[in-house]
Amino acid sequence: MQAVIQKSTVADGVVIEVSTTFFPAAIQPGTNGRAPDTILFSSDAVFFYCHRSSVLSRSTNSFGNLISLAQELTNSSELSSNSSSGGTRSNLPTFALSEVSSVINLMLHIVYGLSSQRFAPDLDTIELSLRALEKYGIPAPDEAAEIWTVLLHHAQTQPLRAYAIAAGHAMEAICVRISPYTLKHSLTGVTEGDALTMGPLYLRRLFFLHLGRKDALKRVIEKPPAAHRPLSTCSPEDAMQIVQAWEVAVANIIVLPMPQCVSEDELRNIFATVVRRRRMCLECLASVRARVSTVIADWEAIKKTI
Structure with a gap:
């Protein structure tokens, strides 16, 4: 330097x-x-x-x-x-x-x-x-010190390493602020050195954050749109097609490379395939839209920090 x-x-x-x-x-x-x-x-x-x-x-x-x-x-x-x-x-x-x-x-x-x-x-x-x-x-300087601000800046591009450094000095508030940045990165990127630096407590919390959000996502999206009352213009077969299309969309979300950080736009785009190129009644359409809105709101409420 x-x-x-x-x-x-x-x-x-x-x-x-x-x-x-x-x-x-x-x-x-x-x-x-x-x-x-x-x-x-x-x-x-x-x-x-x-x-x-x-x-x-x-x-x-x-x-x-x-x-x-x-x-x-x-x-x-x-x-x-x-x-x-x-x-x-x-x-x-x-x-x-x-x-x-x-x-x-x-x-x-x-x-x-x-x-x-x-x-x-x-x-x-x-x-x-x-x-x-x-x-x-x-x-180590307290959490208000400038060095942690600099570390947070690096966390935007190297979150796993930055998290390890903060965790190694038990900087709880800094680790919490860095942890959302890690969601866009696979935990396979945690090196042996980083794991040793973090220590078992902060390493476990990081894994729980990533795995917990994946499990939470499955719970949030798995339920299909609610069925409506029988209509002459919408047969049970039509309703079943919507359920099947929803299940396909759910599977496509689960197999994303980083499902723990899937965005609102990604969810909307994938669930849009449920109604795309498919004839459905207005009540089915309203049910799908309501279910997608609920999914977005519930996913947004899932904790993003350790």
Whole structure:
């Protein structure tokens, strides 16, 4: 993620990469204007300048016991104290992390409560950042945090993966909001990794949603239109043809690739075959239309979330 870094020239013309948000002269919220006092160094060699108090105040394990145990990467005499980006301030304690810069960037944005939307983090970055937070003893952000809004955006195109990430952190409200998006996708798309991330509870709820809606659809559509009183213009054979046509329409709906998310328009189009190219009396026609309207209303009322 190139937007994360900027080039900075230090002593002897050496060029290093520094975060565009967490650089030496940056003023971060909640710090009373204090300058950074700690450097985090990513596995892809990017420097992040942060505040030890901001990091440790959120951590329950001294930032994975790293800040108290890790050794500084550089000696303060090795780097110049100034650079074109506002000074490298190399006399600060520096700690090497195993995460790449895009992950550390998102993690620190969460710690400081900053917006990360301009970086457009993908699902891999979001998932790895949440894992990093857990690793360093920092609780996952609450459900109102921006990261979940970004995750919901990804859910429109990758709902199963997004659901797994939210479920892995027991974000109930987020899982509920994502779950309708999953209905357009087969559960065969749930990878072993996603299943492990979700855990048994959220995995079971996802399967119950999909299978439950399929069963509910069968109950909603199986009953044929009501028969009317005998008429000289409409024989029992005519009425039986309508029932048979309804059963064919029901079968065509059940075998749809994704019956759990069949739309109102799809239902109307399929049930239209009951009356299409078929002579029927006005009472039969009214009965079919009334039954289709009931089906649409009942299907719309079926729960779409876990």
